Every structure is written in C-alpha cells, then in structure tokens.
Amino acid sequence: MIQVAVNGYGTIGKRVADAVRAQPDMEVVGVAKTRPNFEAETAVDKGYPLYAAIEDRIELFDDAGIDLAGTVDELVAEADIVVDACPSGIGADNVAMYREHDTPALLQGGEDADAADASFNARSNYDTVEGADVVRVVSCNTTGLSRLVKPLEEAYGVEKVRATLVRRGGDPAQTGRGPINDILPNPVGLPSHHGPDVNTIFPDLDIDTLGLKVPATLMHMHSINVTLEDRPSADAVRDLLERESRTFVIPEHLDLDGAGAIKEYAMDRGRPRADVWENCIWGESVTMEDDDLYLFQAIHQESDVVPENVDAIRAVLGTDDQASSIETTNDAMGVGL
Ligand SMILES: NC(=O)c1ccc[n+]([C@@H]2O[C@H](COP(=O)([O-])OP(=O)(O)OC[C@H]3O[C@@H](n4cnc5c(N)ncnc54)[C@H](OP(=O)(O)O)[C@@H]3O)[C@@H](O)[C@H]2O)c1
Numbered sequence: 001m002i003q004v005a006v007n008g009y010g011t012i013g014k015r016v017a018d019a020v021r022a023q024p025d026m027e028v029v030g031v032a033k034t035r036p037n038f039e040a041e042t043a044v045d046k047g048y049p050l051y052a053a054i055e056d057r058i059e060l061f062d063d064a065g066i067d068l069a070g071t072v073d074e075l076v077a078e079a080d081i082v083v084d085a086c087p088s089g090i091g092a093d094n095v096a097m098y099r100e101h102d103t104p105a106l107l108q109g110g111e112d113a114d115a116a117d118a119s120f121n122a123r124s125n126y127d128t129v130e131g132a133d134v135v136r137v138v139s140c141n142t143t144g145l146s147r148l149v150k151p152l153e154e155a156y157g158v159e160k161v162r163a164t165l166v167r168r169g170g171d172p173a174q175t176g177r178g179p180i181n182d183i184l185p186n187p188v189g190l191p192s193h194h195g196p197d198v199n200t201i202f203p204d205l206d207i208d209t210l211g212l213k214v215p216a217t218l219m220h221m222h223s224i225n226v227t228l229e230d231r232p233s234a235d236a237v238r239d240l241l242e243r244e245s246r247t248f249v250i251p252e253h254l255d256l257d258g259a260g261a262i263k264e265y266a267m268d269r270g271r272p273r274a275d276v277w278e279n280c281i282w283g284e285s286v287t288m289e290d291d292d293l294y295l296f297q298a299i300h301q302e303s304d305v306v307p308e309n310v311d312a313i314r315a316v317l318g319t320d321d322q323a324s325s326i327e328t329t330n331d332a333m334g335v336g337l
Pocket of ligand 1: 007011012032054088109110138303305
C-alpha cells in the first residue's frame with residue numbers, strides 16, 4: 001500500500017484524503033493542520049492520524065482536547081508521497097521540507113508552475129512525471145480545459161482554442177471573497193493566466209483565455225471555441241466526449257439548466273459533498289460552424305482535481321499505467337455520471 005500524507009486539510013486536501021482512502025492500493029498515513037478547527041475534529045472522527053503543521057501551535061490542539069500523532073516533519077518522513085494542499089504559495093515554501101526528506105510531493109494549481117518539476121493532468125501527460133520529485137496538479141480550470149483539449153487534439157487536431165472563463169467568486173465557505181454584486185473582467189488584460197497554464201500541459205497549443213469573476217460559489221462556467229483541423233459533425237464530437245470517462249455530456253432530457261441544478265443532481269446521486277468530478281458539457285451546446293467547435297462546460301472547482309491527484313500519485317511513483325490508474329481511481333471514487 002502506498003503511504004500518502006496530506007499536508008493542508010482544507011477544501012482540496014480533505015477530498016483528496018477521502019479519495020486516497022477509497023483506493024485499493026493506497027492509504028492515508030496522516031493529515032496535517034495548523035489549528036484545531038472543525039476540519040481537525042472531523043479528520044480525527046474519520047480516523048485520520050492528525051499532525052501539527054506548525055510546531056508552535058501544538059498547544060492549541062492540546063487545549064481543544066484534540067490528539068495529535070506528531071508534527072508534519074514526522075508525517076513527511078513516514079510517507080511515500082505527500083499531497084500538499086496548502087493555500088497558494090505555502091506549497092512552494094514547503095518544497096524544501098519535502099526535498100530534505102527525499103519524499104516526492106504533489107503541489108496544487110495555486111502554485112506557480114516553476115515551483116514544481118512538472119505539471120500534471122492524467123488524461124494529457126500521465127507518462128511524463130514518473131520519478132519526478134515535485135509535480136503540480138494543475139488548477140480546476142486548467143484541468144477542465146485539458147480534459148477537453150486532449151481528446152479533440154487526438155481525434156481531429158486543434159488549430160486554436162479560445163476560452164472565456166466565468167469564474168465563481170469564491171468557494172461556499174470563503175465568506176471573505178467576492179464580488180458580492182458585480183461582474184468583473186478578471187484580469188482586465190488578456191490573456192488570463194489560464195492560457196499559459198494550459199501550455200504547461202500542452203506546450204505547443206495555441207490558446208487565448210479571458211477571465212471574469214461573478215457572485216457565485218457553485219461552479220465555474222467555460223464558454224469554449226475550438227478551431228479544429230478537421231470538420232467533424234457536432235454529433236461526432238458529442239460521441240467523442242461521451243466516451244471520455246471524466247467528461248459528462250449532459251443529455252437534454254435531464255433538464256440541468258445551470259450549475260445549481262448540476263449540484264442538486266450531484267446531491268440526489270449521493271455524491272460526497274455534492275462533488276462533481278467530471279467536466280459537465282451541455283450536449284445541446286456542442287455546435288460546429290465550419291471548422292469551429294462551440295460549447296459550454298461547467299467545472300466544479302472544489303473537486304475536479306481530486307481524481308487527478310490520485311492518478312498523479314501512481315504516475316509519480318510509477319506503480320501503474322495511465323489507463324489502469326484512471327480506471328482504478330474512477331471505480332473506487334464512483335467517477336462517471
Ligand atoms: N478551492 C478550489 O477551488 C481549488 C481548486 C483547484 C485547486 N486549488 C488549489 O489547491 C490549493 C489548496 O486550496 P484550497 O481551496 O483547498 O484551500 P483551503 O480550503 O484554504 O485549504 C488549505 C488548508 O491548508 C491549511 N493550511 C494553512 N497553512 C498551512 C500550513 N502552513 N501547513 C499546512 N496546512 C496549512 C488551512 O487549514 P488550517 O490552517 O485550518 O490547518 C487550509 O484549510 C491551492 O493551491 C489552490 O489554488 C483550489
């Protein structure tokens with residue numbers, strides 16, 4: 001069993017811990033927190049050994065009556081690999097600790113690409129990261145774009161991608177984020193950082209991205225135009241995307257008219273935390289005009305990177321090949337709407 005540590009047990013970290021625990025070939029050796037809040041308490045309730053991320057704060061856990069298994073240094077020493085899901089910037093600061101222990105590490109998409117040796121998306125470049133010390137699982141939006149670009153590139157060739165990303169202002173628990181009542185071009189200048197980020201996975205791809213932020217917390221929404229080298233029918237593109245395990249082509253009869261309905265569907269399906277691990281592409285939006293493909297897709301920012309982290313563990317350690325890892329991860333988590 002691969003011993004996995006999770007440093008940073010927040011939105012992404014707690015989901016990754018649960019996804020790792022569900023795998024047949026991995027176990028969670030422990031999770032690290034800086035303070036004894038509700039997530040620390042639930043980590044202990046779930047049976048995850050809890051480690052102090054900051055030594056000076058051990059007393060806070062003692063005062064709250066929450067038992068610790070040790071410090072993050074000890075956790076990293078014990079693990080075969082660390083998934084770092086700390087807030088943006090802290091992951092990069094932690095790299096020295098991981099290197100000191102010679103423990104491979106996964107960073108998240110909030111870190112700069114140059115904080116890691118390589119960037120990762122399971123469908124697109126699984127085979128490139130084996131043996132790397134530090135790998136960055138790209139952000140939710142870049143994951144969503146990569147999952148779409150790769151099959152299109154394989155099947156038809158891609159001349160150019162233009163993507164407008166309508167981004168949620170914050171996650172549901174992020175009360176300090178916004179806008180509350182506005183629609184912001186963000187950034188105002190072009191391109192948004194997403195295009196260059198997609199280029200860390202597809203170095204030669206011609207892609208322009210524009211970003212906006214809106215007062216929503218549920219999901220991001222992408223308005224996509226891809227100029228293809230071939231001219232497939234819209235039905236053929238729909239079929240192609242339906243065959244992908246992490247893209248869900250929403251059938252018209254489900255009447256999922258937006259992110260709210262998709263999240264409701266996830267709850268009705270019994271998804272943990274109402275997570276939607278798949279790109280949600282509206283089948284009716286898939287349109288071809290000459291060689292231009294158009295579509296809308298919704299991306300659940302809190303969860304689409306979770307199966308990618310699981311695959312990245314096997315890819316870095318070289319314990320499984322791409323197809324088998326993706327299948328194992330999907331089966332264990334229940335990915336596939
Ligand atoms: N949320 C998203 O939509 C999303 C999507 C894709 C990728 N990402 C990326 O994933 C990373 C994590 O984001 P997130 O949304 O999960 O953030 P988050 O919800 O704020 O969780 C991060 C957790 O790390 C803990 N932490 C803070 N300082 C720490 C330290 N020094 N050592 C260990 N733990 C520490 C915090 O918990 P305590 O202080 O309570 O311990 C916090 O709950 C970022 O790079 C982000 O860009 C986020």
